[in-house]
Amino acid sequence: MASPTVENYLKALLSLSRERDTVTISDLSAELGVSKPSANSMIKRLHERGLLEYERYRPLRLTPAGKKQAALIVRKHRLTEMFLVQKMGFGWEEVHPIAEQIEHIDSPALFERMDQLLGSPDFDPHGSPIPDRNGNMSAKVGMRLSGCRAGDVVILMGLENSSPEFLNYLNEKGLRLDAVIKVEGREEYDGSLHVAYRGRELTLPRSTAEQLLVTRQFPAPASDSATR
Amino acid sequence: MASPTVENYLKALLSLSRERDTVTISDLSAELGVSKPSANSMIKRLHERGLLEYERYRPLRLTPAGKKQAALIVRKHRLTEMFLVQKMGFGWEEVHPIAEQIEHIDSPALFERMDQLLGSPDFDPHGSPIPDRNGNMSAKVGMRLSGCRAGDVVILMGLENSSPEFLNYLNEKGLRLDAVIKVEGREEYDGSLHVAYRGRELTLPRSTAEQLLVTRQFPAPASDSATR
DNA sequence: CTGTAAAGTTAGTACTATCTAACTTTGTTT
DNA sequence: AAACAAAGTTAGATAGTACTAACTTTACAG
Ligand SMILES: [Mn+2]
Ligand SMILES: [Mn+2]
Ligand SMILES: [Mn+2]
Ligand SMILES: [Mn+2]
Numbered sequence A, B: 001m002a003s004p005t006v007e008n009y010l011k012a013l014l015s016l017s018r019e020r021d022t023v024t025i026s027d028l029s030a031e032l033g034v035s036k037p038s039a040n041s042m043i044k045r046l047h048e049r050g051l052l053e054y055e056r057y058r059p060l061r062l063t064p065a066g067k068k069q070a071a072l073i074v075r076k077h078r079l080t081e082m083f084l085v086q087k088m089g090f091g092w093e094e095v096h097p098i099a100e101q102i103e104h105i106d107s108p109a110l111f112e113r114m115d116q117l118l119g120s121p122d123f124d125p126h127g128s129p130i131p132d133r134n135g136n137m138s139a140k141v142g143m144r145l146s147g148c149r150a151g152d153v154v155i156l157m158g159l160e161n162s163s164p165e166f167l168n169y170l171n172e173k174g175l176r177l178d179a180v181i182k183v184e185g186r187e188e189y190d191g192s193l194h195v196a197y198r199g200r201e202l203t204l205p206r207s208t209a210e211q212l213l214v215t216r217q218f219p220a221p222a223s224d225s226a227t228r
Numbered sequence C: 001c002t003g004t005a006a007a008g009t010t011a012g013t014a015c016t017a018t019c020t021a022a023c024t025t026t027g028t029t030t
Numbered sequence D: 001a002a003a004c005a006a007a008g009t010t011a012g013a014t015a016g017t018a019c020t021a022a023c024t025t026t027a028c029a030g
Helices: A004-019 A025-032 A036-048 A064-086 A095-102 A108-117 A164-173 B004-019 B025-032 B036-048 B064-088 B095-102 B108-118 B164-173
Strands: A153-159 A180-186 A193-197 A200-204 A212-216 B153-159 B180-186 B193-197 B200-204 B212-216
Touching (some): A004 A025, A004 A036, A025 A036, A064 A108, A108 B064, A153 A164, B004 B036, B004 B064, B025 B036
Antiparallel strands (some): A153 A212, A180 A193, A193 A200, B153 B180, B180 B193
16 A cells, blocks of 8 residues: 555546646646755655656656556545545535545545445546546546637536535536536627526636536437436 | 554553553463563553653553544544445454454545444444544443343343354354343353243343443433434 | 767665664662 | 563664756757
8 A cells, every 4th residue: 555645646647647748847836835955855766766767857648557556546536535525415516625635545445335335437527537446547527617608508527627616606606517507798898798597697708618518419429328 | 653562462451451440561461372581572662652651660551542543543443344234234243353454554534434334333343342542442331241130131232252152152142232032030050041032931040141231221311313 | 979968877876664782771580 | 689581772774755056968049
């Protein structure tokens, strides 16, 4: 079993590698808020354990083993968030810091039970995909709302930003996952969007619309059981 | 926030002090399975933090602050066990190792929520009392079944031993908390008891009967709401 | 092609938590 | 009172994780 510290490094490496094509020690140290020498020495330990490909001065890349281990921690994190929201009544803006800790609990049974009680959810409360038991993670669903045109009717499927500030902002505006959003108009000047949903109307600045991942309404004849 | 290691030392000290009148470094090192020098050096750190009274070569005693901190960890442990059993369908023999980890989660909201969803339980799944929010812990309820006489009818309220082996033994025998047990007879030779409950009859060796804490049926007109 | 800034590394320190080996103190037994 | 065993302590080592300061390598701008 890896320490929580090691697990957080692995998660950060996975997350960074999904954002950029090449991940550096500077990226890692910034992401985790540690000094570059700290990141450097952890890098060496991960390399020794076969979790990271690494040569001096070269970019970092998780090995398949490292990637899998990281994804399984992400699985625990996201199952936990879903459990806290669905079964314990927490708001989506509250759960991340708790999951950040519970993801390090060593108990396959606990997370199996969460998964079962939740009906094997595919997405967490912020719309991010939950990796499967083998650590396979699908891509985020949806396109940015900012790319939609006037007249489009879309469903909010996920977020590019899950900071508590952003989530509280969405709470205030009554925007939740699954909201059906109609794009009433678009300000070509600055890219802001006039949208309507659940009887409300408002204007979203482009920067906000870029954080909202949506799909066209009735996107595919839906698989089978899984709802989000 | 104390580290999980420090928290485990505090809990061990509290637990030992409830078993014996004087607690030594040897007791502590045996309880936690660490060497005496390890315990010794931790002792010094706890003393510096004002959690432990300590003079060289003298027995150990938690300060009020140390006692309270320990009891609040026990509270988190026992609320977690209760949650796992009542809300997640775990068996009482499975929950201890999970609670041993979750007790270190730093999230007052998580444990408040558990407490609320459980209806502020007074006892954990093994019948041990759950300390209140101020760290006040009541004594274990009940007398040892081994002290009962033929003809007594009692209710199983708690256990002196919550090892998985013992819990699995009780599972096999169909003995659960709240079971109504009638003492059919007593072997004066070795102290074993013939008991009947839920349509079963069996003989309990004295050593087992000593681990079962019981009260006479209808022990007091019951407080008010709280059931166990 | 060279100078410089950014990135990366090394060295040295610190703190937690553990260990073993060796020593000291305490308390009990002869 | 001496001897001895148990308990406790100290010293010294190791591993993990962090830091700052100083140095080296890389990459890019001119
Ligand atoms: Mn999260
Ligand atoms: Mn974490
Ligand atoms: Mn327990
Ligand atoms: Mn613990």
